[in-house]
Each structure stands twice: as C-alpha cells, then as structure tokens.
Amino acid sequence: MNKSNLWSLRLGFSGKQAQLIEEIGFEKFLNQSYATTFDKALPNFLDDEPKTIAELREYRQSIKNATADDQKKVIKKQIKNATELKKWWIDKFLTEKYPLREKMTCFWHNHFVATSQKVRSTYWVYQHNMILRENAFGNFKELTKQIVKSNAMVRYLDNVDNRKDKINENLSRELLELFTIGIGNYTENDIKEGAKALAGLNLGEESAVYRRLLEDNSTKTYFGKQGNFKADDLVDIIFEQKNTPYLITRKILKWFIYDNPSEDLVIYYGDYFRKMNFEIKPLLTKIFTEEYAKENSGSKIKDPLTYLFQLSDELNVANSNPNLIAFFLKQQGMDLFNQPNVKGWDGGNSWLTSQIYLQRNNASDLLCNGRNISRKVFEKIPEEGEETEIKLEKINVKIDFDKNGNNKKIIAELSNRLLFKVDETMQKDMENVLKYDFDPKSENANYAVLRLFNYITKTPEYQLI
Numbered sequence: 104m105n106k107s108n109l110w111s112l113r114l115g116f117s118g119k120q121a122q123l124i125e126e127i128g129f130e131k132f133l134n135q136s137y138a139t140t141f142d143k144a145l146p147n148f149l150d151d152e153p154k155t156i157a158e159l160r161e162y163r164q165s166i167k168n169a170t171a172d173d174q175k176k177v178i179k180k181q182i183k184n185a186t187e188l189k190k191w192w193i194d195k196f197l198t199e200k201y202p203l204r205e206k207m208t209c210f211w212h213n214h215f216v217a218t219s220q221k222v223r224s225t226y227w228v229y230q231h232n233m234i235l236r237e238n239a240f241g242n243f244k245e246l247t248k249q250i251v252k253s254n255a256m257v258r259y260l261d262n263v264d265n266r267k268d269k270i271n272e273n274l275s276r277e278l279l280e281l282f283t284i285g286i287g288n289y290t291e292n293d294i295k296e297g298a299k300a301l302a303g304l305n306l307g308e309e310s311a312v313y314r315r316l317l318e319d320n321s322t323k324t325y326f327g328k329q330g331n332f333k334a335d336d337l338v339d340i341i342f343e344q345k346n347t348p349y350l351i352t353r354k355i356l357k358w359f360i361y362d363n364p365s366e367d368l369v370i371y372y373g374d375y376f377r378k379m380n381f382e383i384k385p386l387l388t389k390i391f392t393e394e395y396a397k398e399n400s401g402s403k404i405k406d407p408l409t410y411l412f413q414l415s416d417e418l419n420v421a422n423s424n425p426n427l428i429a430f431f432l433k434q435q436g437m438d439l440f441n442q443p444n445v446k447g448w449d450g451g452n453s454w455l456t457s458q459i460y461l462q463r464n465n466a467s468d469l470l471c472n473g474r475n476i477s478r479k480v481f482e483k484i485p486e487e488g489e490e491t492e493i494k495l496e497k498i499n500v501k502i503d504f505d506k507n508g509n510n511k512k513i514i515a516e517l518s519n520r521l522l523f524k525v526d527e528t529m530q531k532d533m534e535n536v537l538k539y540d541f542d543p544k545s546e547n548a549n550y551a552v553l554r555l556f557n558y559i560t561k562t563p564e565y566q567l568i
Contacts, residue, residue, distance in 0.1 A: 104400050104523045104568075112568045113359050114391070115202035116408050117416035121520070123200075129395055130388075136203035137240050137384055141195075143233070148187040152226040155308055159224070184225040189439050190425035192232070196408065197423060204239050207387075209408070210358045211235040212439075213447035214351075215250045215282060217259040219440040224258070228440055230309075231255035243351060243381040244342045247282060249310070251334050257304060257311040260445070265302050267319035272298040275337075277445055283341045285350040289326070296323040300332040342381060348373035352386070360394050361402045362451040400523035401567045404454045407435035409568070410463060414560065417521070418470050418500040418553075427476045431466060435459055455566055464561050471557040473500050502552045510534060510541040513552065521556075522564045529562065 110129065111121040114136070124132045153162040166177055195205050212235055219228050231253050238246040250256050251274070257263060265271035275297035279289045303318030304311050313333065323332050326340050341347055352373040356364035372390055379385045405413070411431055415423050432438060436459065442448055466476055474495040504513050514533045518525045525533075537555045542548065559565050 104521070105519050106395070108520045109400050109568060110395060112409055112413060114206060116196050116206065117412035118520070119416045120202070130392060133388060133391060136201040139201045139204050141204065141236055146191050148184055149226055149229060152184060154226050156306060181225070185219045185440065186429070188225055188229060189429045192439060193425040193428050196412065204236065207239040208232070208236045210355065211239065213442060214354060215256065216442050216445050216447045217255040218442060222255045222258045227255040227258065240384040240387070243383055244338060248335050248338050251278060251338065252304065252311045254306050254311055257306060262301055262304055263306060265298060265304070266317040267302045270298045270302060274301055278337065279341070281445060283350065284344055284347045288344065288346045293325055296325050297337050299323050300325065300337050301334060304334055348376040352376055355390065357450060360399060362404060403568050404451060404566055405568055406450065406454055407432050407437040411466065414467060414470060417502065417556065419503070420470065420498060420500060424475065431476055434462055467557055467560040470500060471553050473498055500553065501549050502556050504543070504552050506543045508543060510537045510539055513537060513543065514555065517556065517559060521559055522562070523567055524564050533558065
C-alpha cells in the first residue's frame, strides 16, 4: 500500500487525502490539520432543547404533567434530536478537507465516554463533543479538568448522586482507572478520598458546579498529599504521578497505528509526552512523523468508519446518506454517542468478528452493485435470481482506474492504494477476475473493475491498514 494512502486512512476516514499528502508533503499536511478551525454555532436542531437548569426543570415538569400521548411525542423528539446529532457529526467526517481534528475528537469521544442514552440531554452531549473538538490538539491535563466538570460526565458517571453524606465513587474511579493513570497505579483509598473531593459537584449552567450544602470540605489524603481537594486539585495531583502518560500514549498508538503497540513504544512516547507537559500536538507530531518512516502497514484493523468511508470514496458515491451511515456503524458496534460501556469500543479484533465481517461483505456487495445500504436487507442479501419485493435505492458507482492500462497494471494500481500485501495466490485470483484480454476502453470496463474491487474488499488484507 502506498504510504500516502496508508496515512490518509490512518489520519482520516476515507483515504481521499492521499493526493494532498503527495502534493504538500506529510509534515505540512499535519500542520494544516492542526490549524483547522471549526463552526461553533449551535446546530438548528438544538434550538428548542432545554439548555439551562431552569429550562430543564420546567421541561421535566411538563413531561410529568403531560398526557400519555404527549409524553410519547416528547420521547420521539428526544430520539430525533439524538439522531440529528449523529448526522451532524457524520457530516463533519464527510466534508472536512483535513479530517484529523474529527479523527482526534472521535478518539477523545471514546476515551471520555458519556452516552446519549445515559445523559438524556442532547444539548449536554453536544457540549461534551465540542469540548473534545476544541481541545483535540490542546493539553491533556486541561482537557481532563474540563471533562470532569462537564454536565454530561457528571450525569453519566452519577456524580449527581455524590454528596458528603452519601458518597458515590463512580467518577472518582473512572478518572483514575480509564481516563488518566490506569489500573495498578492507585489505591482503593485514593478512589474513596477522590470521591469525597468530588462530592457536591453537580449540574450547572455551562458546566458542573459545587453545591455548598452537598460538598465535603474535610481534609483528604490523595496519592500521599493532604488538603481540602476539589476536582482540579485531583487532576493536578494525578498528572504529577510517574505513570500517568502511558495509558493515553498506548491508546493513541492503538487508535491510529497499532492494535498491539509494544511497551517500549508506549514508554518512549509517554516519557516525551510528560516532557512536553502533556501537550497533545507535539506528541502526535512525534508519533506520526517517526512511525511514518517505518514499514508498519497491516498493523491495525480498520474501524467501521474507516471501512465504510473508504468503500464509499473508492466507489465515488455522491451525497452519502448520514442516516444509513449511522445505521451501518451501529450494526458494526461503533454506535456514535452510545458506546456499550464506560470503557468505550474495544477496537482491534472486535472490529472483525464473523458477523461484522459478513456485514462488511454485504455492504460491499450492495454498493458495488449500485444499491445503497438498506436496513431491510442489510443482513440478508438476495441470492442471484431470488424473488424479492424490497426495492433498493439505486446509486451511481464507478471506480477510478487507468484506462490506458492492461489488466496487470490496473490490478497493481488498485493493490497499491487498497492492500498492504499481495501474495501469489491473491494475484492469480485477481487476474482471474480481471482477465488478460480485459479492454479498459470497452463500454463495460467499469463493471469489470467493480467486480475486481468487490473481490479485494472481501480479502482479510483489505481489512487492515
């Protein structure tokens, strides 16, 4: 696989930035990616969402007093807004010229998990997503402070139930176990004392605030230090610990490059991250530029976003339907804003179970045959000649290939941008699909190359980057 294609997939979602990387160079591409701005205007579908505590109370009271039919309408509206939020974000994935910020936002989204289903406020989930986007390349410690005090996280990890006379440890535990330092680097007492420090941190207007009557102002002992600590103090103390950088550098390496990064790499980049005072941009630059120089293709299974977006881009699918993309991602276990648990999507081998592999093949069959992904037939593609009353949406698809090349040149062209490795058996199979007498200028040439592409998408090698 050409390096520009490989890194376009790793730093984006479809591979369509490969030509840009070729034209301006990898380091300039990174710098342009960091410099991207984003729209901060509130999406229209959130206009009538409750945004203040007063509005939220009034909204909930109205639901309690509503008739059964009106309550159903409210629930339907909540579901619609949550769906609109997914579509809003998918549109960003599709349209960004430099998609690294969205790729990094998605990384943080799966690190600081706060699901729509549990938070039950689309506005707070949107706020949470915007914090991740704004700080995507910023400082990890400062991002952690903002997230801990976000309404979405306080609600998701039940800190609304954490008060001095009734301690809830959920946020304190996950702050250590999943967000910062990782298992084995703290004690149960640190969790208990951290929970006391977080007691009373409750829902606020733009972010969570301490409620005077609910907070615990006793002296706490946290990682050996004593004081009347609050949320920011906990984060400051955690980031003084030796092992704090390694959990996040391991996860970044797994998100972008290696499903199983070596411990040597984790420590090497983690030590640099600490030296850079937990600034994310220099860490990413070091990782990407140094790993770019290595031969490391085939070290990571494509996530569903990358798989589907590359498929659609290669087939030149115009006006992709965000609803169908959201449906496909949910089927593949990558439901945006609704991870299965606080640990987020596992990634790695979980992206290639037998069911997921079959679904990917079904999606490729549909698209390569000029039919859009369909909820009704997604899990069962009609056999050739089988009667079906379901009418599938037709779409125009075509593959870009050298119309002056012969079969071997076109096979090499597609292999170079799609596959990290081609062995002798695969080469023969592809030559059986696109035979020696193939005429690239014939009327049906595109259909023949589509069959070749469909074959390639079903190989184990195509699932890897």
